Amino acid sequence: DTAVSQTPKYLVTQMGNDKSIKCEQNLGHDTMYWYKQDSKKFLKIMFSYNNKELIINETVPNRFSPKSPDKAHLNLHINSLELGDSAVYFCASSQGDSSYNEQFFGPGTRLTVL
Amino acid sequence: GQSLEQPSEVTAVEGAIVQINCTYQTSGFYGLSWYQQHDGGAPTFLSYNGLDGLEETGRFSSFLSRSDSYGYLLLQELQMKDSASYFCALNTYSSASKIIFGSGTRLSIRP
Numbered sequence: 001d002t003a004v005s006q007t008p009k010y011l012v013t014q015m016g017n018d019k020s021i022k023c024e025q026n027l028g029h030d031t032m033y034w035y036k037q038d039s040k041k042f043l044k045i046m047f048s049y050n051n052k053e054l055i056i057n058e059t060v061p062n063r064f065s066p067k068s069p070d071k072a073h074l075n076l077h078i079n080s081l082e083l084g085d086s087a088v089y090f091c092a093s094s095q096g097d098s099s100y101n102e103q104f105f106g107p108g109t110r111l112t113v114l
Numbered sequence: 115g116q117s118l119e120q121p122s123e124v125t126a127v128e129g130a131i132v133q134i135n136c137t138y139q140t141s142g143f144y145g146l147s148w149y150q151q152h153d154g155g156a157p158t159f160l161s162y163n164g165l166d167g168l169e170e171t172g173r174f175s176s177f178l179s180r181s182d183s184y185g186y187l188l189l190q191e192l193q194m195k196d197s198a199s200y201f202c203a204l205n206t207y208s209s210a211s212k213i214i215f216g217s218g219t220r221l222s223i224r225p
Contacts (some may be wrong), residue, residue, distance in 0.1 A: 025225050039200060040217070041151075041218050042217055042218075043157065043218075065163060090157070098205075098207070098211045099213050100145055100147075100162065102147075102159045102162070103159065104159070106156060108155075
């Protein structure tokens with residue numbers, strides 16, 4: 001009964017490739033997020049969707065494109081991967097789009113770009 | 115801008131008490147949250163302070179002082195499993211309602 005799941009857990013790829021990370025939550029939450037955690041463990045919001053509508057779009061390269069087919073899923077597609085994209089990407093969800101709502105994180109996807 | 119500062123590392127002894135401090139700058143926020151992250155794991159929510167004062171949850175307590183732009187996480191009766199990184203986070207409402215995380219404090223517990 002996993003709450004927030006992500007696939008794949010590990011992703012190793014070459015520079016210039018395109019890859020996707022999938023996220024699903026079974027908590028019935030209406031808001032989902034993508035975070036990037038770099039090698040120094042700095043955790044930064046990238047995107048947020050509320051009921052399939054984009055509500056937060058931080059300054060990230062437009063090579064990153066989120067997609068929410070329904071409120072239980074939020075996928076992240078990355079085009080033309082670069083070395084600097086190597087990081088752990090966390091999906092999260094919350095009930096409500098206010099920042100005081102507790103966020104539940106997925107296990108993370110460790111992306112390594114060679 | 116909005117930012118948080120917390121110590122990068124803290125070491126404590128098993129069974130002892132440790133306090134992790136967090137200072138912040140913000141233009142508007144609902145409160146201060148704390149998250150725990152074990153190596154290789156996901157951040158997990160520990161506590162939230164929307165009002166000034168102390169919130170207690172078992173061995174963990176968190177404190178907020180809006181006038182001092184300061185908060186802390188207090189961990190009592192430390193156990194080896196408490197070795198992890200701890201993040202304070204601003205629950206903001208300016209521009210977009212989002213969480214801004216501090217850089218994390220790595221807590222190491224010695225036997």
